[in-house]
Amino acid sequence: MMVFLALACAIAGFACLAIAMDRHARLMPGPLPRPARKAGLRSAGAIGIAAAYAFIAADMGWIMGTIAWFGLVSAGAAVVVLTLSAWESAR
Amino acid sequence: MSGLRQSQALLHSWSGLVVGWVLYTIFLTGTVSYWREDINRWMRPELGAPVAAEEAVTSAVAFLQKTAPDAGAWSIYPNASGAQVYWQPKSSDRSEGPRRRDTQALVGRNAAPLEARQTKGGEFFYRFHFDLYYAPVIWSRWFVGFCSMVMFVAILSGVITHKKIFADFFTFRRRKGQRTWLDGHNALAVLALPFHLMITYTGLVTLLTLYMPWAALANYDAERGYRDALAPGAPAVERSHEAAALVDLAPLMRDARAQWPGREIGSIKVEYPGDAASRVTLSPGASGSLSTRNPSITYSGSTGDMIWKTGAPVGAIQAYGVMVGLHTGRFAPDLVRWLYFLSGIAGTVMVGGGLVMWTVKRRAKLPDPLRPHFGFRVVERLNIGFVAGLPVAMAGFLWANRLLPIGLAERAEWEVHSMFILWGIAIVVAFTRPGKAAWTGLLGLCGAMLVGLAVYDFAGARGLLGAWTAGDGRMLAMSLAIPAIGCAFLLMARQTWMHRFRPRKDGTPSRAATGVR
Numbered sequence: 349m350m351v352f353l354a355l356a357c358a359i360a361g362f363a364c365l366a367i368a369m370d371r372h373a374r375l376m377p378g379p380l381p382r383p384a385r386k387a388g389l390r391s392a393g394a395i396g397i398a399a400a401y402a403f404i405a406a407d408m409g410w411i412m413g414t415i416a417w418f419g420l421v422s423a424g425a426a427v428v429v430l431t432l433s434a435w436e437s438a439r
Numbered sequence: 440m441s442g443l444r445q446s447q448a449l450l451h452s453w454s455g456l457v458v459g460w461v462l463y464t465i466f467l468t469g470t471v472s473y474w475r476e477d478i479n480r481w482m483r484p485e486l487g488a489p490v491a492a493e494e495a496v497t498s499a500v501a502f503l504q505k506t507a508p509d510a511g512a513w514s515i516y517p518n519a520s521g522a523q524v525y526w527q528p529k530s531s532d533r534s535e536g537p538r539r540r541d542t543q544a545l546v547g548r549n550a551a552p553l554e555a556r557q558t559k560g561g562e563f564f565y566r567f568h569f570d571l572y573y574a575p576v577i578w579s580r581w582f583v584g585f586c587s588m589v590m591f592v593a594i595l596s597g598v599i600t601h602k603k604i605f606a607d608f609f610t611f612r613r614r615k616g617q618r619t620w621l622d623g624h625n626a627l628a629v630l631a632l633p634f635h636l637m638i639t640y641t642g643l644v645t646l647l648t649l650y651m652p653w654a655a656l657a658n659y660d661a662e663r664g665y666r667d668a669l670a671p672g673a674p675a676v677e678r679s680h681e682a683a684a685l686v687d688l689a690p691l692m693r694d695a696r697a698q699w700p701g702r703e704i705g706s707i708k709v710e711y712p713g714d715a716a717s718r719v720t721l722s723p724g725a726s727g728s729l730s731t732r733n734p735s736i737t738y739s740g741s742t743g744d745m746i747w748k749t750g751a752p753v754g755a756i757q758a759y760g761v762m763v764g765l766h767t768g769r770f771a772p773d774l775v776r777w778l779y780f781l782s783g784i785a786g787t788v789m790v791g792g793g794l795v796m797w798t799v800k801r802r803a804k805l806p807d808p809l810r811p812h813f814g815f816r817v818v819e820r821l822n823i824g825f826v827a828g829l830p831v832a833m834a835g836f837l838w839a840n841r842l843l844p845i846g847l848a849e850r851a852e853w854e855v856h857s858m859f860i861l862w863g864i865a866i867v868v869a870f871t872r873p874g875k876a877a878w879t880g881l882l883g884l885c886g887a888m889l890v891g892l893a894v895y896d897f898a899g900a901r902g903l904l905g906a907w908t909a910g911d912g913r914m915l916a917m918s919l920a921i922p923a924i925g926c927a928f929l930l931m932a933r934q935t936w937m938h939r940f941r942p943r944k945d946g947t948p949s950r951a952a953t954g955v956r
Contacts, residue, residue, distance in 0.1 A: 362609070366608075369606070369609070371606075371610065372609055408772075411729060412729075412770075412772070415765070415771075415775055416774060416775050416778060418633045418634065419775065419778025419779065420778065422630045422631045422633070422634065422778075422785070423781060425630045426626075426630050429609050429610075429611050429626055429630070430611070432609055433610075433611040433612065433613055436612075436613075437614065
C-alpha cells in the first residue's frame with residue numbers, strides 16, 4: 349500500500365510542477381497563476397516527489413527504495429504527461 | 440551555442456540511425472528478459488506447481504545418490520519448478536581440466552526427473568540480447584559493446600540537442616505529425632533518462648573484462664588466478680577414498696540462510712559425495728541482494744561442520760557486482776521488476792520512435808515525397824522490418840514452442856530457427872509491400888498472433904483457465920499480459936491504418952509529413 353501512496357505522491361508532485369507552468373496552467377479554470385502561487389506550486393511539487401521517496405524507502409529500505417523511487421518517479425511523470433495531453437486534445 | 444547544438448543534432452540523428460536497429464533489438468529482447476524465469480516456465484507447460492526449496496534439494500540428493508553416487512561433484516540449483524542438477528562423472532575430477540556439464544536433469548518431487556519439451560525458453564531472449572545468434576559469441580559481444588557505446592553518444596548528444604528539457608517536460612502534443620513523434624521521443628527519453636543512462640553504462644560494465652582485459656592481464660599470470668581472485672572459495676581438497684555418508688542438507692540450508700537474512704539458497708555444490716573428505720558449498724540466490732557477486736559457505740559433507748566462508752567483499756568486486764545487479768534486475772521484487780520492464784519498454788519505444796522520426800523529418804523535405812531516393816527507402820524499409828518485424832518474430836518463437844512436435848530432433852534449435860525465418864519473411868514483406876500495408880500488416884499480425892496464443896492456450900496448463908485453476912499467480916499474469924500486449928499491437932495497427940484519412944490543418948495530406956506512406 350505504501351507503494352501506491354508513493355506513486356500518488358509522485359503523481360501529485362508532478363501535477364503541481366506542471367500547473368506551475370503557463371502552458372499547462374491554461375487547462376485549469378480561472379486566471380493563470382501569479383508568480384508567488386507558481387513558487388508555491390513548485391515547492392509543493394518538490395515536497396510531493398520527496399514524500400514519494402520517504403514512503404517507498406520506509407517500505408523497502410533505502411537501497412531497494414531508491415531504485416524503486418527512480419521507477420516510480422518516471423511512471424508518475426508519465427501519468428501526468430499522458431493525462432495532460434489527453435485533456436488538451438479533448439478540449 | 441547554436442553551432443554546438445546543430446553539430447550535436449547531426450551527431451544524434453546519424454549515430455542513432457547507424458546502430459538504431461541493433462539497439463532496438465537489444466532493448467526489446469533485453470526488456471522481455473526481465474521475465475526470463477517466467478518465460479522459462481511458460482515455455483515448459485509440462486512442469487507443475489512450484490516445489491519448496493528444501494523439499495526440492497532433498498529430492499535432488501536422493502535422485503543423485505541413485506543416479507551418480509560416485510560422481511566427482513554434484514551441483515544443485517533449486518528453482519521454481521524443482522531443482523536443476525548437474526553432475527561430473529567420476530573420471531573427470533577437478534584436476535583433469537574443465538568441468539563437464541553434459542550430465543544434467545531437472546528433478547521434481549520424490550527423486551523423479553521431470554520431463555519437459557526441449558526449448559531454450561526465456562534464456563534465448565536473454566542470451567540473444569548480448570550474444571546474438573549464429574555469429575561467433577565473442578564477435579557478437581564486441582559488436583553489441585560497440586553499439587552500446589554509440590547508444591551513449593546518442594543519449595548525451597540527444598540531451599544537448601533537446602532545446603527545452605524543462606519547458607517541454609510535460610509536453611506531448613497529439614495528432615501533430617512530426618511534432619508528435621518528436622514530443623513522444625523526447626518524453627520517453629527524458630522521463631526515463633536515469634534508466635537509459637544506467638542500463639547503457641551497466642550493460643557495458645557487464646562485459647568489462649572482455650572489452651578492457653588489460654588490468655587483469657597485467658596483474659594475473661593466468662585467467663585461473665584472476666577468476667579465483669574474483670570469486671574466492673574454500674581451498675581445494677583431495678578425495679580421501681574413505682566412505683562416509685553425506686549429511687542431511689536441510690539443516691545446512693537453514694544454517695546458511697540464517698547467515699544471509701532475507702535470502703534464499705540459490706545453489707549447492709557437493710564435492711566428492713560419499714567420501715569422508717566431501718564438501719558442501721552453499722550460495723544464496725539472486726533475490727535480496729543488489730550485487731550479483733554472491734557469498735558462499737562451505738561445510739564438511741561428512742560431519743556438517745562449517746569449514747570456510749566468504750569474508751567481507753572487496754570494494755571493487757562489490758561495485759562490479761552491484762552494477763551487474765542493477766542491469767540484470769535479478770534481485771528485483773515484483774514491483775521493481777514491473778518498473779524495470781516499463782522503463783525497458785520506454786527505451787524500446789524511444790529507439791523505435793527515433794528511427795521512424797528519422798524518416799518523418801526527412802520525408803517532408805524530399806523533392807518528391809512519394810518517390811524517395813534509395814537511401815531513404817532502405818531506412819524506411821529496415822524500420823518496418825525491425826520495429827514491426829522483430830515483435831512478429833518473437834511472437835513466432837512463442838508459437839513455435841507450442842506447435843513444433845515434441846519429439847522433433849533439435850527441437851530447441853528449431854524454435855529459434857522458426858523465429859529467424861519469420862523475421863526474414865517480415866523483412867522481405869517490408870521491402871516489397873507499400874509502406875503503409877507493411878506497417879499495418881506486420882503490427883496487426885503480431886497482435887493477432889499474441890491474442891491467438893492466449894486463445895490457443897486458454898484451457899492448457901499455461902492458459903488463463905489452467906493457471907487460474909492451479910492458483911499459479913505468475914503464469915496467470917503471463918496469460919493476461921500476452922493478449923494485453925497483443926491488443927496494444929492491434930491498436931497500433933489500427934492507428935497506422937487510419938492514418939491516411941486524417942488531413943492536416945493546413946489542408947495538405949498527412950502522409951507527406953508522417954512515417955506512413
